[in-house]
Amino acid sequence: MSTSILKEQVVHEAIDERQHIRTRIPAQARLTGSQGESISCDVQDISLGGIGLIYPEPLKLGSLYEVAITLGMSRVDLSFKAKVKVVSQKGDQVGTQFVDLDPQKADILRYLISSYMSGEIADINGLFNVMQRENYIKERKQKHSTQRTPGERLKAAAGSLLFLLIGLLALAYVLFKAYELMFRIPASQALVSSNSFIVSMPENGNVRFLVPEGQTQVTTGQPLASISTQLGTSITSPADVAAMMDLAPGDIETLLGQTNIETVISSPCDCTIYYPGSHLSGFGYKGDPLLHLLPNDQPLFVQASVPFEKLDTLRRTQRVSLRPYGAEQAITGRLVSASINQQNQMVLLNIEPETALSIEDYQKPVWVEFVLGLPGMPGSDIISELR
Numbered sequence: 001m002s003t004s005i006l007k008e009q010v011v012h013e014a015i016d017e018r019q020h021i022r023t024r025i026p027a028q029a030r031l032t033g034s035q036g037e038s039i040s041c042d043v044q045d046i047s048l049g050g051i052g053l054i055y056p057e058p059l060k061l062g063s064l065y066e067v068a069i070t071l072g073m074s075r076v077d078l079s080f081k082a083k084v085k086v087v088s089q090k091g092d093q094v095g096t097q098f099v100d101l102d103p104q105k106a107d108i109l110r111y112l113i114s115s116y117m118s119g120e121i122a123d124i125n126g127l128f129n130v131m132q133r134e135n136y137i138k139e140r141k142q143k144h145s146t147q148r149t150p151g152e153r154l155k156a157a158a159g160s161l162l163f164l165l166i167g168l169l170a171l172a173y174v175l176f177k178a179y180e181l182m183f184r185i186p187a188s189q190a191l192v193s194s195n196s197f198i199v200s201m202p203e204n205g206n207v208r209f210l211v212p213e214g215q216t217q218v219t220t221g222q223p224l225a226s227i228s229t230q231l232g233t234s235i236t237s238p239a240d241v242a243a244m245m246d247l248a249p250g251d252i253e254t255l256l257g258q259t260n261i262e263t264v265i266s267s268p269c270d271c272t273i274y275y276p277g278s279h280l281s282g283f284g285y286k287g288d289p290l291l292h293l294l295p296n297d298q299p300l301f302v303q304a305s306v307p308f309e310k311l312d313t314l315r316r317t318q319r320v321s322l323r324p325y326g327a328e329q330a331i332t333g334r335l336v337s338a339s340i341n342q343q344n345q346m347v348l349l350n351i352e353p354e355t356a357l358s359i360e361d362y363q364k365p366v367w368v369e370f371v372l373g374l375p376g377m378p379g380s381d382i383i384s385e386l387r
Contacts, residue, residue, distance in 0.1 A: 020047040020048040020049045021047060022045045022046070022047040022052070023045060023046060023047065023113050023116065023117055024044065024045045025043060025045070025046055025071060025113075025116055026043075026071075027042075027046070027069050027070060028040065028041075028042060028043065028069070029041055029042070029043050029051065029067055029068070029069050030067070030068045030070070031053075031066070031067055031084075032065060032066040032067075032068075033063065033064075033065055033066075034064065039055065039057075039065075041053045041054055041055040041094070042054040043069060044093065046069070046109075046113065047113070048098075048101075048106060048110060048113075049097060049098065050084065050087070050095065050096050050097040050098055051067065051069070051084060051096045051098075052093065052094070052095055052096075053093075053094040053095075053096060054092055054094070055092060055094050056092045058089060059086045059089055059094055061086055061087065061088070061089065062085060062086065062087075063085070063086050064083060064084070064085050064099065065083070065084055065085075065086070065096075066081065066082075066083055067081065067082055067083070067084045067096070068080070069081075069082075071116075078112065080105075080108065080109060080112065082098055082101055082105055082109075083099045083101075084096040084097060084098055084099060085097050085099050182372075183371065183372045183373075184369055184370070184371060184372065185306065185313060185314060185317075185369070186367075186368065186369050186370075187304035187305060187306055187349075187368035187369070187370070188304075188305050188306060188307060188346065189304070189305050189365070190302055190303065190304035190322075190351075190365065190366040190367070190368040191302070191303055191363060191364070191365060192300055192301075192302055192324060192357055192361045192362050192363060192364050192366055193300070193301060193302065193350075193362075193363075194292075194294045194295075194298065194299075194300050194301065195295065195298050196271075196274070196293055196294045196295070197268055197269070197271070197292070197293040197295075198289055198291070198292055198293075199224065199225070199265055199289070199290045199292075199293065200287055200288060200289050200290060201227065201284040201285060201286050201287060201288045201290060202227065202229060202263075202286065203229040203286050204229065204283075204284070204286050205227055205228050205229030205260075205283070205284065206228045206229075206281075206283055206284070207225055207226070207228075207281060207282065207283075207284045207290060208225065208227075208228075208281040209224070209225050209279060209280075209281055210223040210224060210225055210226060210264075211223075211224055211225075211273060213279055215273070216272055216273050216359075217270075217271075217272060217273075217296075218267040218270070218272075218273055218293075219267065219270050220267055220268065220269055220270055221266050221267060222266060222267045223264050223265070223266050223267075224265050224266060224267055224273075224291060224293075225264075225265050225290060225291065226263070226264050226265075227262070227263045227264075227265065227284075228260050228261070228262045228263075229260065229261060229263070267293060269293065269295050269296075270296050270297075271293035271294055271296060272293075272294040272296060272359055273291055273292070273293065273294075274291070274292040274293075274294060274359075274362055275290075275291065275292075276289045276290075276291075276292060276363070277289070277290075292363075294359065294362065299352070299356055299357070300353075300356070300357040300359070300361065300362060301336070301350055301351060301352050302322055302333060302350070302351040302353060302357075302366050302368065303348060303349070303351075304348075304349045304351060304366070304368045305341070305344075305346040305347065305348055305349070306346065306347045306349065306370075307345065307347075308345050308346070308347065310347075311347055313372065314347070314370060314372075316372040316373045316374075316375065317335070317370045317371070317372060317373075318371055318372065318373040319332060319370075319371040320332065320333040320334065320335060320351055320368065320369070320370055321333070321368070321369045321370075321371060322351065322353055322366055322368055323366065323367045324357065324364050324365075324366045324367075325361075325365045325366065325367075326364070330367075331353050331355045332353075332354050333352060333353045333354060333368075334351065334354065335349055335350070335351055335352075336350050336351065336352045337349075337350040338350070351368065
């Protein structure tokens with residue numbers, strides 16, 4: 001067999017690409033050739049595939065030797081015999097390969113290698129070497145392409161931008177909620193109101209509206225409604241009884257019979273009529289509101305209420321935001337007056353909107369929010385005047 005053929009059959013692999021684990025063992029080897037010559041050398045490493053030897057003299061590639069490996073321990077020597085073939089030599093490092101290694105000897109060699117690696121048969125001088133040695137095969141190195149196509153770069157940039165936008169939106173939402181919590185106070189309730197005249201039933205009786213249905217504007221002195229109620233008489237003193245004695249019998253019957261009295265109510269101003277109930281004539285109970293008369297020369301305003309416990313914070317009010325029910329956009333307002341309702345434990349605030357409200361918004365609920373300034377900043381003078 002030629003040397004060129006042997007070189008083609010030898011594959012040089014890195015330590016992380018070997019078929020068998022190669023282990024360094026402090027052992028001696030004796031090679032015996034076919035002519036009886038004997039060579040002693042040190043074992044560099046050993047595996048199930050072959051032995052690495054240290055021998056300074058050149059050996060013929062492809063030559064066969066009988067090898068006896070002696071593993072010296074503190075009290076006993078272990079010996080292992082096999083046949084090897086020289087396959088490479090570089091300097092004093094000789095690579096040999098086992099030839100016709102039967103399964104029984106392979107099992108013995110595998111047991112010796114695993115026992116030495118686990119430290120079971122290492123002496124105290126070689127124990128630290130066993131513990132410090134890396135006995136596992138590393139992952140086979142693979143070269144991955146690090147270049148990206150334009151589509152992959154665009155996809156990565158879009159994903160990064162998406163996560164950035166989600167993070168910014170979450171941060172903006174948290175900041176907005178914190179701003180609402182510390183610098184905004186909503187009103188408990190609010191309605192569109194006016195300095196209106198409210199016409200109510202004086203007693204139980206019949207009411208007949210005199211304003212044609214569909215008419216919303218009335219002038220001063222124009223009849224609005226006719227109310228028919230019974231005359232109620234109350235006799236509570238001897239003077240009342242003496243006065244009755246001077247009346248004619250017919251007048252006494254009229255007085256005691258509670259004769260119906262009809263009253264006509266006229267408009268006190270040039271007003272707009274608002275009906276809190278139905279525009280139907282009929283029977284009404286005492287105290288029922290019949291009409292709201294809204295003076296044309298006085299604009300509508302918003303009346304809001306805020307609990308007592310928020311009064312100190314409310315003093316920092318810098319701006320008022322209003323949005324009547326059904327409106328698409330909010331408008332700003334200005335505090336014009338404030339009062340305290342002791343019965344309900346509420347602060348009543350009258351707010352004048354900068355944009356005039358429509359008459360259709362009267363008595364509609366309003367969303368009101370008071371925008372606060374920083375602590376220590378001067379706020380609304382109207383709130384500060386409350387004591």
